[in-house]
Amino acid sequence: MNMNEKIKKLKEIAFKYEELKEIQEKVQNFIKEYEDFKIPIVFIGEFSVGKSSLINKILDEDLLEVNTTPTTAKPYEICYSEEEKRYNKDGIEFLFLKNKNLKNIKNLKIVDLPGITSQYFEHTSIVENYLANKYVIPVVVMDASKGALSDEVISFIRGIKLNNQNFEYILVVNKVDRISEEEANRVLENTISILRDIYKEPIYACKTSVEESKISSLISILHKYNNKYDEIRQSIFIKQFEELVSELEMNLEQIKSLLSFLSESEIENLSIQLEELKNAEEELKSQQEEEIIKIRKKLEEEFEKFMAGLENYLYINFETYVKNPKRIETDIYNYIEREQPKLYESLEGIFKRTLFEIEGKLENLEILNKLNEFLFNATKFASAGRIGELIGGVVGAGRIVSTAGWITKISRVLSHPITIIITIIATGVIGFLLDRFKRDKTKEAIRDAIQSVRRELGKEINKISERMSEEIINALNSEIIKVKDRFVQVINMIRDKKTEQKTKIAQIEMDIKILKGLKA
Ligand SMILES: Nc1nc2c(ncn2[C@@H]2O[C@H](COP(=O)(O)OP(=O)(O)OP(=O)(O)O)[C@@H](O)[C@H]2O)c(=O)[nH]1
Ligand SMILES: [Mg+2]
Numbered sequence: 130m131n132m133n134e135k136i137k138k139l140k141e142i143a144f145k146y147e148e149l150k151e152i153q154e155k156v157q158n159f160i161k162e163y164e165d166f167k168i169p170i171v172f173i174g175e176f177s178v179g180k181s182s183l184i185n186k187i188l189d190e191d192l193l194e195v196n197t198t199p200t201t202a203k204p205y206e207i208c209y210s211e212e213e214k215r216y217n218k219d220g221i222e223f224l225f226l227k228n229k230n231l232k233n234i235k236n237l238k239i240v241d242l243p244g245i246t247s248q249y250f251e252h253t254s255i256v257e258n259y260l261a262n263k264y265v266i267p268v269v270v271m272d273a274s275k276g277a278l279s280d281e282v283i284s285f286i287r288g289i290k291l292n293n294q295n296f297e298y299i300l301v302v303n304k305v306d307r308i309s310e311e312e313a314n315r316v317l318e319n320t321i322s323i324l325r326d327i328y329k330e331p332i333y334a335c336k337t338s339v340e341e342s343k344i345s346s347l348i349s350i351l352h353k354y355n356n357k358y359d360e361i362r363q364s365i366f367i368k369q370f371e372e373l374v375s376e377l378e379m380n381l382e383q384i385k386s387l388l389s390f391l392s393e394s395e396i397e398n399l400s401i402q403l404e405e406l407k408n409a410e411e412e413l414k415s416q417q418e419e420e421i422i423k424i425r426k427k428l429e430e431e432f433e434k435f436m437a438g439l440e441n442y443l444y445i446n447f448e449t450y451v452k453n454p455k456r457i458e459t460d461i462y463n464y465i466e467r468e469q470p471k472l473y474e475s476l477e478g479i480f481k482r483t484l485f486e487i488e489g490k491l492e493n494l495e496i497l498n499k500l501n502e503f504l505f506n507a508t509k510f511a512s513a514g515r516i517g518e519l520i521g522g523v524v525g526a527g528r529i530v531s532t533a534g535w536i537t538k539i540s541r542v543l544s545h546p547i548t549i550i551i552t553i554i555a556t557g558v559i560g561f562l563l564d565r566f567k568r569d570k571t572k573e574a575i576r577d578a579i580q581s582v583r584r585e586l587g588k589e590i591n592k593i594s595e596r597m598s599e600e601i602i603n604a605l606n607s608e609i610i611k612v613k614d615r616f617v618q619v620i621n622m623i624r625d626k627k628t629e630q631k632t633k634i635a636q637i638e639m640d641i642k643i644l645k646g647l648k649a
Contacts, residue, residue, distance in 0.1 A: 132363045135647050136160060136370065142640045143377055148384055152377055159366075159373055166362050167208050167238040168354055169263070170299075173256065174270035175282060176200070176244025179303040182339040183270065184241050187348065188228050199247040204259045209235035221259070234351050236358035240265070246281045260289055264365055266354065267298040268347075269331070273316050274307040283327060290329070295364065299350055300324070300331035306338040371648050378644045385637045388630045400620060410609060413487070413602050420483060420601065425594035427479045432550070432586055435472050439464055439558065440579045447572055454566040458559050465555055473547060480543065484601050543600075546593045553589060557582040 130138070136159075143149055143156045172180040181193035181201050192207070194200050203220055209232050210225035217223070231239075242259060243252035267289055271278050290296040300320060305313040313336050324330050333353075335346035354361070442464050449456050561578035 130647075132359070132366070132370070136163065138643065138647060139370070139374060139377065142381075142644060145636075145640070146381070146384065149377070149380055152373075152380055155376070156373060159369060163362070163366050166365070167236055168358060168361055169206075169240055169265045170237050170268055170351065170354065171240040171242060171260070171265040172268045172270055173242055173282075173285065174244065175272070175279060176247040176252070178244070178270045178272040178275075179337075179339050180244070180270050181241050183301065183303060183337060183344060183347065184239055186339050186342065186344050187230060187239065187351070188226070189230050190226075190228060192224070192226075193241055199244050199249050199252060201241055201243045202249075202252065203243065203255060205241040206238050207231070207241070208238040220255070234355040236355045237351060245285055246279060256285075257288075265289065268301055269298055270301045270303050271320065272307075273302045273305045273313050273336070276316055277323070278320055283324070286324075287328060296329070297332040299347075300334040301347055302334070302336045304338060304340065305336045305343070306340040367649070374644050374647050378641055381637050381641050381644070385634055385641075388634050388637075400617075410606055413605055416487065416490075417598055417602055420487070420598040421594050424479060424483060424597050425590060428476065428590045428594055429587075431472060431475050431479070432590060433583075435468060436554070436579055436583055436586075438468060439554070440575065443558075443562075443575045443579075444572060447575070450562075450566065451570045454563055454570075457562050457566070461555055461559055465551055469551060472551075473544070476543065476547060480597055480601070483597070484604065487601060487605060543593070543597065546589070546596060550586065550589045550593070553585055554582055557585055 140156050140160060143153050172184060174180055176199040177197055182195045184207065185191055185193055185195065188207070193205060203222060205222045205224060207224045207226060209228060211227060212225065213227050214225040215223065240259075242256045243249070245253045245256055247253075267286065269278070269282065269286060271282070286298060289298075300317075302313065302317050302320065308316070317334060317336055321330050321334055333350045335350060337344045337347050439461070442460070443450070443457070446456070446460055558578050561581060562574060565574035565578065
C-alpha cells in the first residue's frame with residue numbers, strides 16, 4: 130500500500146464512526162495539508178547576491194524587484210496554479226501564478242527572502258521567523274566575485290539544520306560572469322570544501338549567471354526535486370500520519386471498552402439493585418416521626434417569637450386600650466400585617482432546610498451512589514440519541530434526587546394552614562381582650578389572652594408539622610420513583626442495544642487490526 134492508499138484507508142475508518150468527530154477533523158486537516166504540500170525551495174544569502182534575479186530568471190518573468198541595495202523586504206512564496214491568486218497573510222506574500230516555467234516544477238514552491246547581514250537588521254529577523262520550525266530546502270546563493278561565503282551565512286545554514294532532520298541544501302555560486310571560469314570553479318570547490326569541513330557539504334552545487342542567462346544547472350536541480358516529490362512528501366508526513374493512526378486506534382479502543390462496559394450479568398445486577406430503592410422509601414417513612422418532632426419544635430419556637438412580640442406590642446399601647454378598647458383590633462391586625470411575612474419566611478426556611486437535610490441523607494444511600502456512577506459511565510457510552518437524553522435528564526440536574534420544583538409547590542401548600550393559625554391568633558386574642566376589658570382593664574388581661582391562645586396554637590402547630598413532614602416525604606418519594614423509572618428505561622435501552630453493540634465491537638476490532646497494518 131502506498132502512502133496515498135494508506136491515507137485513504139485511515140480516512141475511511143475514521144469516518145465510519147460518528148463518535149469520532151474530533152479525530153475526523155484532524156484527519157481532514159492532515160489530508161488537506163498533505164495534498165497542498167509543495168517542497169519549499171527557499172533562497173537565502175546576503176543581500177544583492179541575486180536571489181530575486183535568479184527567481185525572475187527561473188520564471189522568465191520580471192516578478193520580483195531587483196536592485197543593488199537591500200531590496201526584498203518580506204518573504205514571497207511562489208508556486209504554480211491554474212488560477213492566479215495573490216494575497217498577503219502574516220507578512221508573507223503568496224503568489225499563485227499560471228507561469229509556464231513554474232508548471233514544469235509545480236511540486237515546488239519557490240521562496241524569495243530578504244538578504245541577511247545587511248544593515249537592515251529586521252530583514253534578518255524576518256528570515257529567521259520565516260524559517261523557524263519549518264521544513265525547507267535552502268538554496269544558499271553567493272556572489273562569485275566575493276570569493277567566499279561570510280561566516281554569518283554559514284552559521285545561518287547551521288541554524289536551519291537544527292530544525293530539519295535529513296537536512297539538505299543547495300549551493301548556488303551566482304554572478305560568475307564577473308570572474309573567469311577558472312576562478313569560478315575555484316570559488317565553487319573552495320566553498321564546498323569549507324562547508325564540508327565545517328559540518329556538511331551541499332547536496333547540489335552549481336554556478337549561475339543571471340547576466341548571461343546561465344541558470345540551466347540550477348533549473349535541472351529544481352527538476353530533480355520536483356521529481357522526488359512523493360518520496361520527500363512521504364518522509365515529511367509519515368510521522369504525523371503514524372501518530373494519527375495511533376490516535377485513531379486509541380479512540381477505537383476507547384469506544385470498544387465503552388460499548389462493552391455493561392455485560393449482560395452486570396445489567397441484571399443493576400436491575401436487582403434498583404429494587405433496593407424500595408428500601409429508601411421505607412427508610413424515609415421510618416424517619417417521618419422523627420422529622421415531625423423536629424419540625425414541630427422549630428415551629429413552636431417561631432410562633433412563640435411571634436406571640437411574645439404581640440404581647441409586648443400590646444403592653445406598650447396598654448394605656449390607649451384602657452381609653453379605647455376598639456383600638457385593640459386594629460393594632461393586632463397592624464402587628465400581623467407587619468410580622469406575617471417574616472413569620473412566613475422563617476417557616477419556609479424550616480421547610481427547605483429539612484428537605485435539603487433529608488435529601489442529603491438520601492444521596493448518601495449506597496444504591497443511589499451506585500446508580501449515579503452507572504449513569505456517569507452510561508453518559509460516556511450513550512454519546513447520542515435517546516439514552517443520552519434520558520441520562521442527561523438525570524445527571525444534568527447535578528443531583529440524583531432533585532426536589533427544587535417541590536419547594537415552590539410545598540410552599541404553596543403551606544400557606545393555607547399558616548393563614549388559619551394567624552386567624553386563630555387574631556380572633557382569639559381580640560375576642561378575649563375585648564371581653565375582659567368590659568370588666569377589668571388590666572395588663573393581666575393581656576397576659577391571660579395571649580396565654581389561652583398559646584394553648585390553642587399547640588394543636589394547629591402539630592397539624593402543620595405533620596403536613597410539612599408528609600409533603601417532604603412525598604416529594605422525596607416521588608423523586609425516587611422518577612429516578613427509578615429513568616433507570617429502568619436506560620437499562621432496557623442498553624439491553625436492547627447489546628446485539629447491535631456486538632457487531633460494532635467486531636467491526637472495531639477489525640478496523641484496529643487494519644490500522645496496525647498501516648504503520649511501518
Ligand atoms: N553581474 C551580475 N549581476 C547580477 C547577477 N544576478 C543579479 N545581479 C544584480 O545584482 C543586484 C542584486 O540583485 P537582486 O536579485 O536584487 O539580489 P537579492 O539577493 O535579491 O538582494 P536582496 O533582495 O536585497 O536580498 C542587481 O542589480 C542585479 O541586477 C548576475 O548573475 N551577474
Ligand atoms: Mg531580493
